[in-house]
Amino acid sequence: MAKTPQHGAASTTRRDAQGTRLRLLDAASGLFAERGYERATVRDIADRAGVNQALLFRYFGSKKALFGEVMARGGHEQLRTTPAERLFEVALRGMLAGGREGADRSLEVCLRSIGGSDEIAGALRGLGEEYAAVLATLSESDTGTLRGDLALSWLLGIGLMRVVVGKEPLVSADPDTVCRLVVGALGGLLEGLPQAGEAGDGGGADGRDGPARG
Amino acid sequence: MAKTPQHGAASTTRRDAQGTRLRLLDAASGLFAERGYERATVRDIADRAGVNQALLFRYFGSKKALFGEVMARGGHEQLRTTPAERLFEVALRGMLAGGREGADRSLEVCLRSIGGSDEIAGALRGLGEEYAAVLATLSESDTGTLRGDLALSWLLGIGLMRVVVGKEPLVSADPDTVCRLVVGALGGLLEGLPQAGEAGDGGGADGRDGPARG
DNA sequence: CCCTTGTGTAAGCACCTGCTTACAAAAGGT
DNA sequence: ACCTTTTGTAAGCAGGTGCTTACACAAGGG
Numbered sequence: 073m074a075k076t077p078q079h080g081a082a083s084t085t086r087r088d089a090q091g092t093r094l095r096l097l098d099a100a101s102g103l104f105a106e107r108g109y110e111r112a113t114v115r116d117i118a119d120r121a122g123v124n125q126a127l128l129f130r131y132f133g134s135k136k137a138l139f140g141e142v143m144a145r146g147g148h149e150q151l152r153t154t155p156a157e158r159l160f161e162v163a164l165r166g167m168l169a170g171g172r173e174g175a176d177r178s179l180e181v182c183l184r185s186i187g188g189s190d191e192i193a194g195a196l197r198g199l200g201e202e203y204a205a206v207l208a209t210l211s212e213s214d215t216g217t218l219r220g221d222l223a224l225s226w227l228l229g230i231g232l233m234r235v236v237v238g239k240e241p242l243v244s245a246d247p248d249t250v251c252r253l254v255v256g257a258l259g260g261l262l263e264g265l266p267q268a269g270e271a272g273d274g275g276g277a278d279g280r281d282g283p284a285r286g
Numbered sequence: 287m288a289k290t291p292q293h294g295a296a297s298t299t300r301r302d303a304q305g306t307r308l309r310l311l312d313a314a315s316g317l318f319a320e321r322g323y324e325r326a327t328v329r330d331i332a333d334r335a336g337v338n339q340a341l342l343f344r345y346f347g348s349k350k351a352l353f354g355e356v357m358a359r360g361g362h363e364q365l366r367t368t369p370a371e372r373l374f375e376v377a378l379r380g381m382l383a384g385g386r387e388g389a390d391r392s393l394e395v396c397l398r399s400i401g402g403s404d405e406i407a408g409a410l411r412g413l414g415e416e417y418a419a420v421l422a423t424l425s426e427s428d429t430g431t432l433r434g435d436l437a438l439s440w441l442l443g444i445g446l447m448r449v450v451v452g453k454e455p456l457v458s459a460d461p462d463t464v465c466r467l468v469v470g471a472l473g474g475l476l477e478g479l480p481q482a483g484e485a486g487d488g489g490g491a492d493g494r495d496g497p498a499r500g
Numbered sequence: 501c502c503c504t505t506g507t508g509t510a511a512g513c514a515c516c517t518g519c520t521t522a523c524a525a526a527a528g529g530t
Numbered sequence: 531a532c533c534t535t536t537t538g539t540a541a542g543c544a545g546g547t548g549c550t551t552a553c554a555c556a557a558g559g560g
Contacts (some may be wrong), residue, residue: 086306087507087556110324114548123507129549186450187322187401198453204453215463221447222467226436230444233435236400237411239418242435244461249429253436253475260471301537328515328518338539344517 093131095121101142105177109139109183109192136191143178143195148202150176155265156206160223161255164210167231168247200224212265219261221265226254309335316357319391322398323353323406328457333366340391345364350429357392359410362416364390370420374437375469382461396483397445414438424478440468 082195099120114135118125166176182196189282200221208220230250233239237274242250258265307455313334317326346352348398368376381388396410414435422434444464446451456464472479 085474089507092507110401113546115546124549125548126510127508131508135548137340154356165478184401186446187324187398189325195451195452200372200447200451218463219467221459222440222444222464224380224453225443225447225456226440226445227443228438229438229441230398232442232446233414233439235413237407237439239411239414239435241432242439245432245435249432250436253429253433257436257471257474261467272377301535306537327516330514337537339518340520341539343537344537349518 083285089131092121092123092127096123096128096131096138097142097145101145101177101181104139104142104181104185106184108181109188110185123149137190139185140195143181143199146233151202151206156209157266159203160227160258160262160265161251164230164251164254165225167227168234168250176219176220179228179231180235183236203227207262208255210262212263223258223262226258230254299380303345304338306335306341310337310342310352311356312360315359315391315395317472318353318356318395318399320398322395322400323402324399326374353399353406354409357395360392363421370423371480373420373448374441374466374472374476374479378441378444378465378472379467381441381460382464383449387485388425393442393445394449397442397450408422414442417441421476424476426477440472444468 087203096117100112100117103117103120106112112126117138118128121128128135128138132141150162150166151159163179167179178199182192182199184198204217204220204224206220207223208217210216210223211219213219223225230242233242255265256267259267287309310331314326314331317331317334320326328339328342332342335342342349342352346355348494364376364380365373377393381393392413396406396413401411418431418434418438420434421437422431423432424437425433427433444456447456469479470481473481
């Protein structure tokens with residue numbers, strides 16, 4: 073079924089170029105998240121997509137451009153759909169959930185790609201700007217942007233230790249516990265940040281993983 | 287001067303092999319800190335040391351072994367000479383100082399080398415274990431080790447944003463301000479952490495120093 | 501039918517990587 | 531002098547990288 077072109081939608085594709093493009097995009101997204109930019113080779117990406125690597129260059133031009141499309145694709149949904157005061161916890165929980173399905177792996181991709189090249193650092197800076205800008209709105213201090221940067225730093229640092237370094241006991245720690253500790257400590261930095269579990273959660277032995285979606 | 291062997295100390299070296307070894311070690315330390323493990327090639331390291339790359343392999347065996355010696359050389363001085371309750375601030379200030387002379391760049395090297403290989407992540411994990419273990423002694427909670435991990439995560443995250451990503455305004459921010467904000471917020475996590483500027487700095491110009499304590 | 505256009509593939513290129521080998525030159529002992 | 535050991539170098543190897551080129555199918559139009 074993956075090979076049969078579905079001309080039901082449009083007859084513009086004769087052998088489903090759009091589908092191949094999408095498969096390449098998906099394969100790249102996964103491999104970038106698993107290995108980072110440098111260690112994910114174009115051959116591996118094409119292999120996972122089940123096509124020849126030459127198609128990758130025909131459709132995207134270069135590996136870097138493919139990386140750009142991957143980052144741009146599902147990257148900012150979380151940023152747009154999450155209210156500011158929930159953003160930190162949602163992003164943190166997304167990071168703690170690891171490679172779960174449907175989660176936004178942009179931050180994970182960035183973390184694993186850091187050493188790759190200066191352009192990758194630039195991409196991370198771009199994404200960071202947006203996150204930090206939103207987080208900065210949670211403080212009315214004149215050092216608000218700096219506080220936003222520091223909050224984002226913690227978010228990335230935790231992801232770093234969990235996803236890349238694999239430090240115990242952080243990796244196996246209960247996401248709720250981590251959230252409570254971090255958000256609690258951040259309350260001193262960002263006054264607009266609602267304390268974790270403040271709303272309806274008793275704060276004791278909590279096992280639920282459903283973050284309140286604003 | 288660099289070429290004249292100094293046989294004053296010991297006549298075991300005829301053309302100053304020890305000196306060359308040291309120059310290689312210095313060059314590697316600098317390049318690893320600037321570019322990370324992967325992007326610092328053995329040719330660049332040998333070039334900066336002013337010798338042929340073959341000597342690198344004669345003296346160290348492999349690039350990875352050289353990396354190990356670099357990490358082991360000045361890596362743990364800070365860890366041994368700094369009391370636990372001062373470690374976080376000292377490490378943070380070292381990170382904020384950037385590539386200043388004499389500073390311990392081990393964490394910086396780790397940050398820039400993350401994506402490189404699994405062994406590098408292992409090295410970072412090893413160094414992290416030591417830092418986190420010390421930081422964990424600052425909390426008497428049963429989640430002490432987790433809190434140590436979280437503190438270290440923040441430290442690395444800030445380094446990440448400053449050194450690798452180059453996020454503004456964090457890069458240009460006053461180290462004292464950053465220290466006060468971070469250490470202040472961490473007070474809720476690690477009870478044994480002395481608040482920054484408590485002794486002589488009459489802060490409080492921009493923000494409350496007393497965060498909500500757990 | 502041929503011919504054009506879009507989709508896919510195999511093979512190769514130029515370059516870079518860590519690492520090795522063969523060889524030259526300095527010191528020192530005898 | 532001669533020879534050995536140590537220190538240094540130039541050239542090369544095997545493997546991997548991003549990327550390109552030349553070519554094989556599948557459609558549709560004339």
